[in-house]
Amino acid sequence: MSRSIDVITHFGPEADKPEIITELQNLTKVHALTVEDLYIKWEQFSNQKRQTHTDLTSKNLDEFKQFLQLQMEKRATQISSNSKINPSIKKPLINKSLNSSPLFGLNIPKTPTLKKRRLHGPSSLSDSKKPYTAGSEVETNGNGDSSLKLEFTPGVPEGNEDTKFQPSAKSLNVNTPNPSTFQTPTINTPTALKLSTTGGKILDSLNPENVEISPGNSNVGLDSTEELPPSEVRVEPFYDAKKYRFRTMRQNLQEASDVLDDQIDSFTRIIQDHYKLSPNDFADPTIQSQSEIYAVGRIVPDSPTYDKFLNPESLALETSRMGGVGRRVRLDLSQINELSFFLGQIVAFKGKNANGDYFTVNSTLALPYPNSPVSTPEELQEYQANLEGSSLKVIATCGPYFADDSFSLELLEDFISRINTEVKPHVLILFGPFIDITHPLIASGKLPNFPQFKTQPKTLDELFLKLFTPILKTISPHIQVILIPSTRDAISNHAAYPQASLIRKALQLPKKNFKCVTNPSSFQINEIYFGCSNVDTFKDLKEVIKGGTTSSRYRLDRVSEHILQQRRYYPIFPGSIRTRIKSNNIQVKKESNNVKGNEEKVYEHISGADLDVGYLGLTEFAGGFTPDIMIIPSDLQYFARVVQNVVVINPGRFIRATGNRGSYAQITVTCPDLEDGKLTLVEGEEPVYLHNVWKRARVDLITS
Template sequence: MATNEEIKKEFSRSGFALVEEDEILERCVTLCINYSLKPSELVSSWELYHLNRQSIDQTVKNDEMDGFLLHLQNQQKESIMKEESGLHIYSNRDVDMLLDGIPEDTEDDIVSTPTNKSQRLLPDPFDSISKSRDYGYSTGKSVGHVTPFGQRGQKFVVRFNIGDAAAQAENGDNNDVENSEDDMIIKKVLTRRRCSLKVNGVGPEPGCRFMYYRTEDRFDSLEKRIVRHADAFAASGLYEEQVDPAVASQRSIFSVGMICCDGEGFLNDKSILLQSSAERTSGQRVPLDLNRLNQFSIFPGQIVGIEGQNPSGHYFTASKLLDTVPLTLTADVDLPPAKKQNLDQEVLTLAEESREKSEVSFIIASGPFTTLDNLLFEPLSELLAHAKRKPPQLLLLLGPFVDSNHPEIEKGAVDANFSEIFQVEVIRRVQEYVEFMGSEVRVVLVPSLRDANHDFIFPQPPFDIHIPDLEHQITSLSNPGTFEANQVKVGCCTVDVLKQLSVEEMSRNPSGVPTDRLGRLASHLLRQRSFYPLYPPPESLPYDSKLAPQALQISSIPDILLLPSDMKYFVKVLSIGEGEDAAKCVCVNPGRLAKGEGAGTFVELTYKGDPESMHASVISI
């Protein structure tokens, strides 16, 4: 039976605060009993309900419970209907052959696994209601049938704005309709000047060997990370000489180490350990007491500086916790210099690059790029149609593209292999978009661990894409990866590190003080100078300890940080450091372009040299 404490813990872990705690918990316990739900399942249903209502605040109110009850009833009804249906769903190919008696080789709409990819019919990439190429998978719909995605009443609705041009952008997006052919030609002519693009080659290369690391490699990567941060604290000159935290001392000392958990569960007041460097100190783990601190935010794998006392040698009591690496660390001496690949055909002078830095426009979208009820990739077609009407300088597409979590992919109900689906449904659509828009636009693709057609390893190499005459316009990035567009530094990571940090994080804040939890989670990456500071990673993450030190390191604070996540979309300006020397970074979670069988969100962003003059919009398709 679910208890109040279990339910409260699950809500807190998901970032929700209970406004009227006692009444809400009492009703939640009743819901768990009536609908045979575990606390985790109840909170998952609440997150879906909260997302559908498009609420901004992360609170649970008593007056919302009636609507939540109706949501649970609808879920229960749908599950019962699905269990009792007992229907076997045939593919379009099977049904058409049985009813019409059409031979397998005579119709282009009924495709098996062709040997010649050019024989397939590719629909208009900007038509959201296109004919299916089936690949033998089950969509549950006849060929050419209008899908729920295509029946949406509103398209391109602005959900959120930041910047001075908010009102103008909102009016433009809400009234966005299909342009005439003449308008499209005008838009094409008026496209902004192409931005410069330099990719920092610090990630693994396509075809690299992975999962060949030893236990020593894992230890060395952790040890070097602790030493690197300890050197940064020492180089700043702001702190005392570092002392072994496991050695008994009556005076106040300063030490640098990694937060660990004493066991396999989550962090709590009794399970926090501090592991110091084996090279500089003893490398032992000592229990850490944070009860004297009014505010902190920690997670396993976090490197921190601690001021405190350890009189007995058995317990280190902290009086101050520093979770930000000093900004004096601008480069990692242990890593080779990053290779920068200039993707411009022409060589730009420094003066030209300086002028171009005034403005860069992006469209940022994260997969999945097709809805769960089919593999028609309608959201991707809609996105490219929008990008054709309002062309950015840089179109950023973040995986997954061929989502391994898609029902048809999981069931193996497709005749084509995953690489063919990726080439036909994604690359050819992107290629036609670039060819139509001309040489002014660029497209950057970043893979995901959920891509069924790519290496299942983190860090992840880029897609091996070679398109003649378009190699300078369609670029693939490693995951995580960094690049510079008009000297604007951009970093991105498609692993849902925000969601994983939200599960493992333990925090304490002064009562009555509002907190920005999503901003705090995102700032952990910048404070730790790592795209993935969590350690140990979840069992589901194929973490390679030999590739990670070079690929995950953030050598300098980027201007824009892209962190696609299942959590709520946002565009936030993060500040790292204090005073005038503080570094600012625009952090973006564009949301998912497709959510279930419906539409999701993407982000339009114009960066004009600094976050203060930036304009960003979160748009729902």
């Protein structure tokens, strides 16, 4: 009797019929579901039929049975196709790692206000539509196989089947790291790296025919014991650091939804102003209407059970509470010939919902690009005088800084030596992770023995102080050093994105030339605005593409344009989660013939974007304008491009998993000159100049 009441409670008065109750109860028994779970399946079934309400008729119940059967068969097929049957393997008892990063926190940020004036970008897009590209093909930055046989493994890029992991028998019972583990090392110190290539080799260049490589900082090499001369460059952060010091793991759904709503509403105002539309032109796309309307919303999948493979027929539009009570409506994109969409993208459409089931899109409204930064003639002349007419040199590198089977920093030591003696940059930007929490030796808790230390490091903070700090202190005090954390950094106590800066004092780094900034961060080096983000947007952004013109374009150009149009360093929502199958953790149920079995895959969380939804406002472009140079490290092949008059750079990883040399970016920007014609004068009440860094910059991608 109680089960009958549960059925009526969940399915409504329509289910108060003996034959319907019997059918639904049978389905709960056959598929081992609770009434609540069965009702959730029924809602999925109704959503797939594109109906807001599906009647409980015999015909629909028969179709519902087929729906459940297909789901069960699909799940069984995936398990059998992705697993290797091995009846002799038993599932061991594994202690779960406590090293996972927090995913969510809370509160609503506000983008820092800026005193800097902004002007619209170039009026002519003829040049910007044809991005600069590096002239030659470059080597792929593949990952080698790891030689260690450990229980926990580093992050493996999705779809990279070349990186395999074979656990040893002893690795099946590795405990969570604890102080005693650190005090009793179980492996020896790795030998020096065997580097197959030479450092300092130029792999690729952007704009080499127009700009010569900067000779560098003339002060580097001077006696550091004497009083330092005035710096040739000025580094100024362009954000409010206090707003990044929030507590994670405190997500409030109401505040998170407010942030997501604000994103849609703010773009509605931008579209309205840019296209000179009236507020009455915008309406709710989920309501049936025969009139064309304008609608702004977020791209989402049309089904909660999507399997990460989307197409133009499987997309829906999510509205804000103000624009459509937060409801979703499926999109009919059959009339659109060219498109490039991704989950979380804010879009603007013109169309109508004639039947109540679909919003038919007749045209898409391109989002306007943000403004470009400007400077006054007096400011530019001051920067020119500081550099004495020479060009600016900036170096950007991204971790990890040691191989998967080693803690050797031989490559970093060699790199810093070349920085001080040969390269001599004005600014050195170091992206994390410095000590990667997903590193195999760290994840397993097996730190090696360091014979060069009198006392062995007992914590990961001590490991940084003993390994990294002495090397970083050898950097010339005339070089400005900027540290940007990663959510995988073991030395960071803030493992969510956006991420607070590292604590320079705790790292025992000099105050005079070291600066720790947030992730993401915007800062100014002389007149040039840099935008840096240490989350892999280029890899995580998966597009839904339609049309030959769109698909034939270089993918990294499309992704860069999405970032600029969305005005956020990480416009994807929800964020990515990187997992891998733990090959040693398989449960096998032996059958009577002892030949076949069923496998249960166990997934291990490695890392991800780790978005803190309540603070996503801090990931927006500071001041609402584009940076002159945008640096976003990625696991993908290093590159340097000019997209919409913005220099976009992926410096690549400093070292590969196998210990081979990686790459870094060397940026040269000529000194601003009001007379050479490379700066664009913008008339107004007070004359200002567009920086046009894309005309004045050269980027070299070099082996580390």
